[in-house]
Amino acid sequence: MNNIVEFLNQTAQASPALIALEDSHQQLSYQTLAQRVDALAKWLLQQQVPCIALHGGNSVDWVVVDLACHAANVICLPLPLFFTPQQIRNCLEQAGAELLLSEEILLPGQCKLDLKQALPGIAAWALPERYHCWQLPYDSTHHLPEGTHKITFTSGSTGTPKGVCLSKDHQWRVAKSLAQEIAINQPRHLCLLPLSTLLENIAGIYSPLLCGGTVVLPNDAERGMLGSSNIDSHQLLQCISKTQPHSMILLPQLLRLLVAACQQGWKAPPRLRFIAVGGGRVDPQLLLTAQQLGLPVYEGYGLSECGSVVALNTPSQSRSGAAGKVLPHCQVRIDDQEVIVSGACHLGYAGMPDSWYPNDIHSGDLGHLEDGWLYIDGRRKNLLISSFGRNISPEWVESALLAEPLLNQCVVVGDDQPFLCALLTASTAVSDSQITQWIDKANEQLPDYAKVRQWLRLEDKQLLPFMTANGRLQRQQLLKAFNLQISSLYQQQK
Template identity: 25%
Template structure:
């Protein structure tokens, strides 16, 4: 795809470092990729060698990615937020023999985990080996669609992460068919070249698939290290599309609140949902929120977790439509995505071309397609999520409507069953709770218990500002804080029946973090770990109701 783009549009800008950094044309990206690939060959990187890469999203990461894949090496992405134990597990299980890191600190962490020589991104940028004997083209030509491209380690919410094998066919099918499903969104069409800011981690398969979709579609892609860097650059880059996780959309929504008058957010949600349901025609949005988004942003692909409907409604009021999608590591993150012209609220869209979705008798979502993994690597090589009929079992619970739109209703391993036999999906409640300005994160509990409860953590900055306004003596037991948070709980409870509602909650110290082992690297809750950490607080909630 890099070489094809260089031949078709050599001068078109394709990858950019941040908002104002280096810009690479298609021809320059091709030349840089070939130079680095030739340098890898010169230094003995063989087809099938696992190349572990630790670093934040950036042009250098993308170049390592493309160069390694071009010569048949296998990329093993490593999150910068991974613990030392997780890094050691990934390096050992993958059998990585080559290593690249963004910073000296990252390199030291790889070395401590057993890596030998670690190449620094800055060092790699200076490599420009020739290819006098033509071996590079031979290596590139030898790569086949079903060769391994990546080993991506799953989040590991319930145990050690499994290395999921993704082939070149898997990655291309996911990325190219996402571009095909979404019309001219990645290309830009009559509006000119599409522009995006890519802040998703390239250590996650969602970030990888979106990178490749941008390269295939011809999107001008500004690469940023992380989601927290996103909001300040939107007015400067003026993107036409984004791909984000709901957590990032929630952060942008909270930032936009400061630009609105009282009650304007609630009115925006009402108007936006009416637009999404076809009850109201969209207008010509303008104002500070549109300016915050850059003035040209019309669509966001949202994946990786569920998104609260009110967030979709809020952004629709300002001309931004959220295209919910669905996937998992085992499908190169792409199974379904909503289309710009037929976006359907509260669904994750229809299957991308070449993918089939079915619902098992027990409600589990099943998948077939060219995007489906051939299996796992290393210690998990004897496990398979694919049954004898070729269906991938996702573990997610869903339903298909008469038009083929998929709706995810829960995850089989996360469904809570109260002692009264009531099945409760915790994620919609959690999504809504996190929208309150004071709430940083939360978990809904109640499996095997008589009622549903929740643990909340406070946003440090918002909590500090609230305390300053309320008085220095204010603490987590302050009745005024309790009143504020009860508003969030009551709002979440409007989504469910009385039997599914949150009856008690507690505010706990600190936050749920990757470093504390309470979140996965992709920011999913490690439910068992959180429950074990806060056993006392959970016990107090249930004791209070006895």
């Protein structure tokens, strides 16, 4: 098999009635999915557009469009729902997208197509009715490196985030590696992250389908996702309990939420076999606590520029403290402490020819290797150097503070300062005295130079402007915005 669509068609012939996708509105067997993908691919070919943008929430229809782009060799540009109209325009311009499918009316004044009239006849049912279709005045010819099949934007924190260009073969190799290493036959996978997130797109759709699995696709409201960073924990837990999945993908914040829920009596579905967690360093103690509570959690590491996952712990091989075993489709080396990946490189950034066709990806992450296991020690650009000359990775201290689910977010500061401070958020149910007690306890595990001496409590909503698509905080922008408050923390100790 050369790609996901060929494998889909093979599965449709071997097991036509097997359920491939389901959401609250529809359920598709592998046979029906293959038919819908084929019909939509033919329509896309009729439009003769090289690049199509997809703007919508998680649904069966989203997956159909994505797979149809594979089948038609059309470039797919997924757009996060929380991008502003200006960010969306910037993305469309950078990629040179000629067509936009959107659940919202984003571009009044542009040429709108009637999907039902565009493809008359028996195949018209294959077109997702949820989308408005807009013809755009852009041209992708000179914007993208040759071989581009998908463009994923790495961050929503700026007006012009970079568009990572990936080939079809690259996505296929990552999906095959994950399917091979996780090795769960016919998994029931619950998509909790937005499908516009590359990790959920590849590891949450392609890999389960390669294993003959069923992908469950609740919308934002059904899984308790309120905007880009707010969560209705009760709704999220109810969604997981109702779905009874075998596998899920979590960000560290979602893992802390599940751990807190388990500590308060919530029971994870007994059929859960694999929970991947990525998007940031996770403290080994938090992982151990989660596993002791019955959550089969396994840390992974990856980059959009590398097609998502590079290293992963799995049920068959796991090592405490490691980000994971390097996957077979790529190679990792360490140069001057930096993690460098080869064999799994993106094609470059949209609209940036100087970045095209790299041989290596310099991650910017500090790490080390032990017998094929990758350990992440922090970010090179985030490294703090105290006024006493100590080099401190803030992620190391932050993961210690986030080892218990008391805090929601935490950013450690202290470059060129005599000690460390922290900006943090917590639930309104958590008191300041509880935070103080927890920080004192966490400090006991840290050397003197890495202890947090002062902290500032913020509200979660104050951090929203500084959150990326995958839940990471934009550190430098945050520190700049709260510079006066940070300075006052150090003044208090003088």
